[in-house]
Amino acid sequence: MKFICDAMLGKLAKYLRILGLDAEYTAGPAILDRYKLEPEPPYFLTKRLKGVTYPKTVFIRSGKAKDQLLEVKEVIRRFINREKIMNRCIECNVELADIGKADIEQYVPEFVFHHYSTFRICPHCRKVYWEGSHAAHMGDLINEIMKD
Template sequence: MNGPEIHISFAPALGLFVAAPRRAGRTTVLTDGAATLGHVVESLGVPLTEAGRLLVDGRPVTASHVPAAGEQVDVLAVERPQPVPGAPLRFLLDVHLGTLARRLRLLGVDAAYESEDIGDAALAALSAGERRVLLSRDRGLLRRRELWAGAYVYSDRPDDQLRDVLERFSPPLAPWTRCTACNGPLAEADKDTVDARLEQGTRRTYDVFAQCTECQRVYWRGAHHARLQAIVEDALRDFGGGVAA
């Protein structure tokens, strides 16, 4: 780019995406006089999914604004909780976020997950076709124009990933209502109905069951229940304001 100079600053939360010299204060950028502000922001490393309000000389503008010489640009972080157009709030996770997907499902959050790498174009198209917020740590994927909505997952630790998504989007929580394997709804199941699917020890020890209405997987309060219960209790304690009715 070699045209009008603008002066840009990024919110501290966006420092992860921009080069070190641009992380503090306002810096100068040469534009070509035709590129939109959205293009300029992304060229500097920030996916538009992570940019909140864009201010030019203190007034809000859209990403389609074409910067003029001398403009003072401020790129803010997204609001938290972040409003998402349309309803209901649903997610799509890429192949690297399987643990996060299972934890969201544990909390009753609609979280589709691709266990195989189907490619960026297919993921973006699926996000648009099903109106799902795409969650990913792939910055390039989040820059695809066909996305309906997306969000960068800032941590590589599942505990922190879950807190990040719950804090950012505040989805309604309905624990123990979704299949952690396929995302389908769970229903109470009579022991006799699921008997053929149970090991002898399970059949002898447990009496309360649920079953996925889509993949037919059977659930009971087994050896891992205490660990899962702790995840649920932590989420309800800190983010339970959005508990589903």
């Protein structure tokens, strides 16, 4: 399932990507026209209350990204696949690829290179990812989203 986040929801789009969801970040609802005829159109997440007539619109009220994520948890949690969590570039929304440790030494801090063994890379922007301390924090957030 694809999610389209409007210009006011950039951090929410990044959280959705961390959760492994396809989340596009756009300046406005005009982009939705290209999805209207698809068999499974995306959800549109927005803070706008006026002028949006798209059928799968979710209005977001909170200003904080974590609270926004909790606002949409009923919609998103059925699409979360635990195997896909932390599998997308938070900048590009592209699925990450595995990369050997020997291939990334020049791209990560020395401490990271010596303390971690598994790395992923974005094939589009070449950003390198590893499971650092943020993973435990995200685990807590994921558990909160998945609980009833």
